[in-house]
Amino acid sequence: MSYSDYGDNDPIYGDDLADEDRESRPRLMLMGLRRSGKSSIQRVVFHKMSPTETLFLESTSKINKDNIHSFIDFQVWDFPGQMDFFDPTFDTEAIFGEVGALVFVIDSQDDYMEALARLHSTVVAAYRVNPNITFEVFIHKVDGLSEDYKIDTQRDIQQTTTDELADAGLENVQLAFYLTSIYDHSIFEAFSKVIQKLIPQLPTLENLLNILCANSGIEKAFLFDVISKIYIATDSSPVDSQSYEICSDMIDVIIDISSIYGRAAIGAKSQAYLEDQDGQEEWSRPDIDSRSDDREASNGDNHSQAVATGSRAGSLSNLPTQTGGNHEAFSVIKMGNGTVLYLREVNKYLALICLLRAETFEKQGLIDYNVHCFKEAMDQVFELKRAERNRREMEANQQQQLNGMYDP
Ligand SMILES: Nc1nc2c(ncn2[C@@H]2O[C@H](COP(=O)(O)OP(=O)(O)OP(=O)(O)O)[C@@H](O)[C@H]2O)c(=O)[nH]1
Numbered sequence: 134m135s136y137s138d139y140g141d142n143d144p145i146y147g148d149d150l151a152d153e154d155r156e157s158r159p160r161l162m163l164m165g166l167r168r169s170g171k172s173s174i175q176r177v178v179f180h181k182m183s184p185t186e187t188l189f190l191e192s193t194s195k196i197n198k199d200n201i202h203s204f205i206d207f208q209v210w211d212f213p214g215q216m217d218f219f220d221p222t223f224d225t226e227a228i229f230g231e232v233g234a235l236v237f238v239i240d241s242q243d244d245y246m247e248a249l250a251r252l253h254s255t256v257v258a259a260y261r262v263n264p265n266i267t268f269e270v271f272i273h274k275v276d277g278l279s280e281d282y283k284i285d286t287q288r289d290i291q292q293t294t295t296d297e298l299a300d301a302g303l304e305n306v307q308l309a310f311y312l313t314s315i316y317d318h319s320i321f322e323a324f325s326k327v328i329q330k331l332i333p334q335l336p337t338l339e340n341l342l343n344i345l346c347a348n349s350g351i352e353k354a355f356l357f358d359v360i361s362k363i364y365i366a367t368d369s370s371p372v373d374s375q376s377y378e379i380c381s382d383m384i385d386v387i388i389d390i391s392s393i394y395g396r397a398a399i400g401a402k403s404q405a406y407l408e409d410q411d412g413q414e415e416w417s418r419p420d421i422d423s424r425s426d427d428r429e430a431s432n433g434d435n436h437s438q439a440v441a442t443g444s445r446a447g448s449l450s451n452l453p454t455q456t457g458g459n460h461e462a463f464s465v466i467k468m469g470n471g472t473v474l475y476l477r478e479v480n481k482y483l484a485l486i487c488l489l490r491a492e493t494f495e496k497q498g499l500i501d502y503n504v505h506c507f508k509e510a511m512d513q514v515f516e517l518k519r520a521e522r523n524r525r526e527m528e529a530n531q532q533q534q535l536n537g538m539y540d541p
Pocket residue numbers: 165166167168169170171172173174184186187188189190191192193194212213214215273274275276277313314315316
């Protein structure tokens with residue numbers, strides 16, 4: 134299942150606005166030397182390919198454009214490794230002119246000197262055309278490296294790149310560096326940070342999450358894009374990878390349960406208890422309480438589709454919207470260490486996942502109410518965006534009419 138399977142019916146912008154969005158959607162480019170792992174990253178993050186399947190990917194021979202229909206619509210362009218910017222047929226103006234983010238992938242298991250030279254020439258060429266691009270460097274395939282070696286490699290790559298750019302008079306170019314691998318959560322976490330920079334409403338979303346956490350005793354809250362497991366915003370307390378990983382795993386658990394038990398399970402309250410014994414995490418008693426109001430309508434096509442296309446194909450998203458759009462799916466997981474994971478669907482793309490103490494969760498009514506207010510505030514943020522678009526459209530139409538007036 135690809136992102137494109139989300140369909141075009143955008144719950145936030147509405148159909149028209151979603152279409153309009155698509156024309157101006159941000160572009161994200163994946164560049165780097167051959168076999169550095171660009172296509173693998175794109176397939177694993179956006180198409181749910183399992184990492185081992187990427188071993189059989191063929192080399193990319195032309196630019197592969199992937200339209201991602203999600204909370205924000207954007208395009209991912211996967212470039213062939215052998216692309217030559219100095220080739221006269223390579224139109225740098227057209228390619229870099231509208232880019233939001235440029236992700237440069239470096240294979241850390243290989244000798245990376247050639248990759249650094251290519252990174253330098255790419256940044257110089259792209260920055261000259263479009264100084265607003267954000268440059269993101271993925272030091273990739275770190276699964277094969279020891280912890281010490283990872284840190285040393287990152288330091289070396291970072292130092293060499295910034296020194297060379299400074300020598301070229303480009304000391305103001307901002308580059309962010311990430312250690313990534315498709316074999317763990319690091320690639321999703323890195324992509325989350327890249328995508329967040331493309332979301333204009335990010336400060337507002339962060340602020341809303343801060344208010345929610347402060348008023349509900351929540352320790353950490355993530356707003357997840359359900360299918361990609363990219364988090365598009367979090368509150369401003371520091372993100373530790375473990376919190377991200379456990380929240381991201383919760384999405385898998387809920388989707389897998391929904392594939393087994395069908396829509397009733399996902400439209401309803403589900404509870405599971407995670408026992409942590411001898412350092413071993415183990416799922417026990419996944420007790421699905423199927424008391425959803427839309428249970429009657431819940432045994433339809435979606436379930437069979439989810440089962441037919443594999444467990445990963447199920448999503449929180451399209452289920453409740455099919456039954457009146459009440460977006461009420463939620464789930465609670467209590468862990469042996471006294472932490473509670475609380476998931477609530479925000480709309481067909483997004484889910485809010487919070488980490489909190491079991492004592493705090495005793496006031497579940499308060500938390501439910503605050504989350505409800507949070508969802509309403511989110512709707513308002515995007516309603517404002519829609520109003521602003523309408524206003525701009527109306528002004529443009531008026532201007533067009535004025536331009537067409539007869540001037541004697
Ligand atoms: N160990 C490890 N291998 C990876 C990782 N990511 C990708 N690979 C492997 O790297 C190889 C090349 O990956 P591709 O995605 O085809 O590389 P590419 O950059 O798209 O290559 P071109 O299309 O030739 O430009 C594949 O065998 C992948 O399985 C990773 O995180 N860790």
